[in-house]
């Protein structure tokens with residue numbers, strides 16, 4: 050099945066002259082019963098899709114902010130199973146596409162087949178599995194083949210050209226282009242080569258290319274967003290929810306809605 054839901058949500062925003070904005074939140078941070086409220090809040094502000102993080106004990110790609118959020122969530126007793134149940138209880142109300150970000154281990158212990166079936170049933174639009182390299186993704190890909198759940202690949206700044214071509218060829222939903230070398234978290238500056246990197250990715254990719262990692266201010270949303278089809282913001286959103294600074298979240302999303310002329 051062609052993966053449509055996520056792709057179409059992003060294409061529609063770009064067609065309207067805006068950049069896609071995908072906030073990341075950690076499920077279970079602040080209690081699992083706050084998940085629905087946060088999702089509806091972000092949906093109403095105009096998030097294109099929302100990345101929902103599954104807490105994991107060994108989060109190798111996560112910076113300090115997301116790590117702490119994961120620890121708070123785990124301390125609340127959050128598990129993938131409970132998160133799936135919780136989403137099932139409100140998936141008819143939350144309309145914005147949801148992308149689950151999880152390491153591979155929780156999926157394996159949940160059961161690959163069951164996970165794919167359940168994701169489809171509760172309306173999940175995409176998956177990001179940062180520790181599953183493309184060479185090892187066939188099993189999961191096969192389970193997802195008959196669903197509208199896109200397997201969103203990550204491309205790093207240092208991926209060689211042949212690898213980028215392979216990743217793009219198998220990409221579904223959008224390409225997650227990582228803008229820094231290293232882990233998630235707030236950054237001051239970006240690599241000067243970034244512009245060329247995005248020009249080249251966008252040339253090669255038939256699906257949207259979104260930029261993520263280190264984007265934490267409205268200015269960065271505008272500037273990095275201009276290079277890509279949209280942005281993903283994690284740590285800044287997680288922090289703002291944790292500190293209950295909702296105006297920060299509003300300003301970040303608003304920055305993606307400045308019309309751009311292509």
Ligand SMILES: O=P(O)(O)OC[C@@H](O)[C@@H](O)c1c[nH]c2ccccc12
Nearest residue numbers: 073110179233234262263282283284
């Ligand atoms: O926090 P940042 O720097 O804004 O980056 C987004 C990121 O947090 C989110 O997409 C994410 C959280 N954990 C990840 C692990 C791998 C890839 C991506 C992620």
